[in-house]
Amino acid sequence: MVYPFDVMHDAERTIGFRIEESSGSKVAIATDLGYIDNTVREAFREVDVMVIECNYDYHKLMDCSYPWDLKARVKSRNGHLSNNDCARFIRESHHEKLKKVYLAHMSKDSNDPKLAIDAVLDELLRHNIDISVEIAQQDVCSKLIKF
Helix, strand or coil: CEEEEECCCCCCCCEEEEEECCCCCEEEEECCCCCCCHHHHHHCCCCCEEEEECCECHHHHHHCCCCHHHHHHHCCCCCCCEHHHHHHHHHHHCCCCCCEEEEECCCCCCCCHHHHHHHHHHHHHHCCCCCEEEECCCCCCCCCCCC
């Protein structure tokens, strides 16, 4: 079953998805969101695989060529999720069945895969959490996983 859920973003009717298989396996996907509210937390509860936005590094965003109004929009509650906010959400959502996390919707202008992975892994390691984290690249298909 596929369950859509609303996410906070400045586009009209932006949604994420929770997918549940008859076997009991669960995946949640959310990109284009600037804030993790209770709806998102509930959708990601007890999933086996997370696909979550990890859009920008704060310092890279402030240093990139975007005009100030775009920078303000990106980092707002209706904009995009930062590496640090993403990392904190993954840590807060962690449970023993969580097998894989994909970091998605990464900006090419205000982020870098190494910065994103480092932010997430640093947060998880500080809390003794060891799970597989991978970048979901924009131009390359991720490997198929079975769970």
